[in-house]
Amino acid sequence: MTGEETDDEFEAVVAGVGERIDPDERERERMRDAVAALTERAEDAIADLPVAGDVMQVGSTARGTWISGDRDIDLFVRFPADVEREELESYGLAVGHAVLPEGREEFAEHPYVTGEYDGFDVDLVPCYRLDSATEIRSAVDRTPFHNEYLDARIDADLAGEVRLFKQFLKGIGAYGSDLRTRGFSGYLTELLVVAYGSFRAVVEAAAEDWHPPVRFDPEDHGTATFDDPLVVIDPTDPERNVAAVCAAENVARLQHYARELLADPRADYFSPESAAPLDAAAVREFVADRATTPVAVRFDAPDVVEDQLYPQLRKSLGGVRDEFERRGFDPLRAATFADESAVLLVELEVAERPAVERHDGPPVHVRQHAEGFFEKYADDSETYGPFIDGDRYVVERRREFETAAGFLESDALFDVALGVHVESALEADYDVLVGEEIGRLADEFGARLADYFGPAP
Amino acid sequence: MTGEETDDEFEAVVAGVGERIDPDERERERMRDAVAALTERAEDAIADLPVAGDVMQVGSTARGTWISGDRDIDLFVRFPADVEREELESYGLAVGHAVLPEGREEFAEHPYVTGEYDGFDVDLVPCYRLDSATEIRSAVDRTPFHNEYLDARIDADLAGEVRLFKQFLKGIGAYGSDLRTRGFSGYLTELLVVAYGSFRAVVEAAAEDWHPPVRFDPEDHGTATFDDPLVVIDPTDPERNVAAVCAAENVARLQHYARELLADPRADYFSPESAAPLDAAAVREFVADRATTPVAVRFDAPDVVEDQLYPQLRKSLGGVRDEFERRGFDPLRAATFADESAVLLVELEVAERPAVERHDGPPVHVRQHAEGFFEKYADDSETYGPFIDGDRYVVERRREFETAAGFLESDALFDVALGVHVESALEADYDVLVGEEIGRLADEFGARLADYFGPAP
Incomplete structure (x- = not known):
């Protein structure tokens, strides 16, 4: 294909996509009407307050950059910088409830009202009206500045x-x-x-x-x-x-x-492509083909928002993975899934390690340490050695965990760095799945397992 | 025990050992007589040569530092530095055969005659008489200098x-x-x-x-x-x-x-202590207790002197061990034995690795390499990926050897650095023993296996 041909094709593809995602005039008009009505309601409500305030539409629907079908309207109510934060919150909620009588309160950095209007999802958020974004008191105060900057460009x-x-x-x-x-x-x-x-x-x-x-x-x-x-x-x-x-x-x-x-x-x-979910048999087939040892910890997903959940799951997965690395089970890959339950999945290259592990002692010539080391192990019937290897004493001690599952099923799991809500959920209960048993995850996480392993063979 | 008590004990132990190892007057006299007779024979033979020469007793029996029972007499015949090497060798052998009519020729750095006299093992070695040890032409020329230095001290x-x-x-x-x-x-x-x-x-x-x-x-x-x-x-x-x-x-x-x-x-x-040999059952018990995977290559010991054999065995063992390390079988310890047969034994922590291995590609932003890597693997049905991990492409390829035995049984064994005679011996034939099969080494190497594992449980 020549450069010119792909150029033409690129433009054709983009034109087709544009047709699909650009809101048409009807959609725009409905949006404009809704925003106008909501703004009027908000301004009326502000007029009843003992302070000044104005209404500003922000976000992609304000800048015409929304994709056809998006139905989010974000209205910010701005109050003067000298209003106390507590007052700002109560004024904000008052305006919100006036605009959206059926709306409910939510809490991000401070409370706001969210609700529906004519098929649109509307957020009504109070913030401060400031001279510069560097003076902001919370992240929402920044949004009007972003809006103004982009609006002009x-x-x-x-x-x-x-x-x-x-x-x-x-x-x-x-x-x-x-x-x-x-x-x-x-x-x-x-x-x-x-x-x-x-x-x-x-x-x-x-x-x-x-x-x-x-x-x-x-x-x-x-x-x-x-x-x-x-x-x-x-x-x-x-x-x-x-x-x-x-x-x-x-x-x-x-x-x-x-x-x-x-x-x-x-x-x-x-177009986002959702992988066709794997069934249990397909998962087992992948495990057999790869001849790895996947191990999974499955537990009830902590009841927190995704922005809290996923960082905690990743932290916990990293902690478990690092511990497997330290203990010689050689993680190949790892993933975490969440829905009703949550899963920490680590695919290991090594299923078992021996009963013994090498433990290097000090060089024989470092007399005091060397003598202490030798005496500690010389009469320990559970230990092989001390031997001399190069200039050092070496022993082979009993290993704490010979299998990855043994580690996961022990209290040592709680010594790794876990997310706080993940830790509580594990304290309540968890299952350990090993090898082809991870096929049992397919019911809930078949699509995620397809992301992980690839499409069914 | 106080310091003084151990002092007394030390002196008592040393006195007892001295009694056992010091040659008595009768032994010394027999040694002196034998050396005198041999020296006379040598001097007579030198007199028949067209060059000057002298005879020098060297080694521990010359300096009185030999241990009772040692029966080695080393006589060096020294010739002037201007004698050609070829002549030196032929003069040396002539003297040797005259002194030891039943003796036979051996070859170290140059030929010499070795034989028996009155129950002593006698070496008759030609060398150069030099002014300084820094002028030596071969290692044997150094011996007279060592002898003179120690003799005086x-x-x-x-x-x-x-x-x-x-x-x-x-x-x-x-x-x-x-x-x-x-x-x-x-x-x-x-x-x-x-x-x-x-x-x-x-x-x-x-x-x-x-x-x-x-x-x-x-x-x-x-x-x-x-x-x-x-x-x-x-x-x-x-x-x-x-x-x-x-x-x-x-x-x-x-x-x-x-x-x-x-x-x-x-x-x-x-007193050198020889470990009580392990039998096959004891070896198997150790393997089971340690839960490791020992693998051994057994072959006919190359017919070379020990000073050639052991460096070659160690080099070969190091080569195999390093290759196991690279291939992820995690050697715990290793040893080499030789008698009729020779053995390279590596005790592994990991018996098997998966069918796949991770292979990191270039960062996605290094365009040319990244595109080449992606294209190479994108349609390879034997490979998982390419995935994006961090900023890189990664694939999981088929691993060459999933088991250590598979590697040892393949031609890849010959790609590691092997000693030259070990390589020839392996080319002729070898057996691979895995896990408890190494019990079969106990017949020939029971004592060496006791050194390795410890005394029988």
Whole structure:
């Protein structure tokens, strides 16, 4: 295929995707009407308060960068900086309940009201009206600044480019700054499109030019350094990396799929593909083919939000994996899944180790240590040695755990670094699955196991 | 036990050992008579040659440092430095055959005659008479210098101290500079006793003061540096370490047993103890108790002298062990035995590895390499992946050998660094024993297996 042919194909694919994801005039009008009605209600409610305040629509639906079908409306109610935080919260809730009589209170950094209006999901969030984003008191105060910055830079054409990039990131599973995905946030996506000028330019840069760490500083005002693969200094805050949450995997995933898309443009890169779930037999077949020893700990998923759950699961998985490494069971790969139950899965290369393990003593010539070591083990019938190896004493002691399952079933599991809610859940109860027994995970996690092993053979 | 009590005990033990190992007057007289008769024969034979020459007795029997029962007489015939090497060899053999009419020719660095006389084992060796040991043309030329140096420094009392030290080193298995033992040579033993003044002083220094590398330079003329645990600069050659062959294990062994002897003086430290051989059942019991996977390669011992055989066996064992390490079978310990057959034994912690092994590719952002890697594996149905892990592509490929035995039974065994005669022997034929099958080694190597595993349970 020549470059020109792929160029034409790229444009054709992108045009097709655009048609599918751009909200049409009817959708826009419904959105406009809903926002206008909600804003009016909010302004009426503010008028009843003893302080001034204004209403600001924020987020992708405010900037026209939303994807057809998204139905999130975010309205921020801004109060003067001299209002006490407690008052701000009560005013915010008052306005929220006035706008959304059926709405309910939620709590992020401070309380807000969420509810439905004419088929839209509406959040009504109080914040401070500040002169600069560097003065913010909580993360929500930053949002109006982001909105103003992008609003001034994204016209209708660029909004289409943003939609394409977002949809592409969704298709490849790298969209979202939630702590499960650790991908690209909406704000980051828009900043990158503004920086490069088009979806295609972003994709070409990622495919060809990015060598992490990649750094952008649109306002050229950054003051801090970051140890992240992608660093985009917030135009409204010189000390903040907008891409801080974006994992190396997701940067690499974007680079990989950017190349694939450019080499062979196809619309299916823009559609998230859910792997066909494996059944238990397929999982067992994979285990037999790989001849590894997967071990899994399964327990009731802690009842916390995903942004708490996934970091804890990852921390716990890392702790268990590291401990297996230290104990010689040689982890090959690991994964964690959560739904009703949660799973820490570590696939091991080594199923068993011997009853003995080598323990090096001091050099024989370091007299005091050497004599102490020798005397400690000389009459220990459970220990082989001391031998002399090179210039040292060496013994072979009894190993604590000969199998990985033995370790998982013991209290030693609780000595590894576990997430706090994971630890409580394990204290309540857990199952250990070994080898082909992990087939029993397929009922709940068949699709995740397909991500892990690949499609059914 | 007080220090004084152990002092008395030490002296009592040493006196008893001395009684056993000091040659009595009758033995000395027989030795003197035999040397006198042999020297006369040699001088007569030299008189018939067209060049001058003299006869010199060397070695421990020359210096009175031999142990009762030793029956080695070493006579060196020295010729002027201007004699051609070929002539020297033929003159030497002529004298040898005249002295030992029943003797036979052997070949070390050059040919010599060995034979029996009145119950003694006699070597008659030609060498050059030189002004300095730094001018030597072969190792045997050095011997007369060693003899002269020690002769001037070892009197009858010190000879007794040397005998004690030699016998102690024999008792702990550290005596001999042959390449099987890699221990303390007779010359080294005598130099250490000369340096310290007594057996006890050597033992105390080794127990308390030695921190390898330990360096002595009796003539304070050393010019070279050495990477050996024990460095004793040859008084007759500033560039030579007399202890070059002495392995770290044997230095440590001396230090260990020196402490044991001083703490609890007993005569049995002066008697080499041969371990009671294990039988096959005992070996199998050890393997089961340790739950390791020993693997052994057994083959016909190459027909070469021990000084060639053992370095080759060690090199081969090291090669196999390193290869097991690289392939993930985690060697715990290893040993090599030789008698009629030879054995490379490696005790493994890991019996099997999975069918797959992780293979890291380049970072995704290193475009050309990354694309090449991805394309190589993307359509390979035998490979899992490529996945993205961190910023890299990773695949899981088929492993070459899932078991250690599989490796040993394959041609890949011949890709490791093997000793040349070991390689030929393996090319002819070999057996692979795995796990409890190594019990079959007990018939030939029961005592060596007892050294390895310990006494039968």
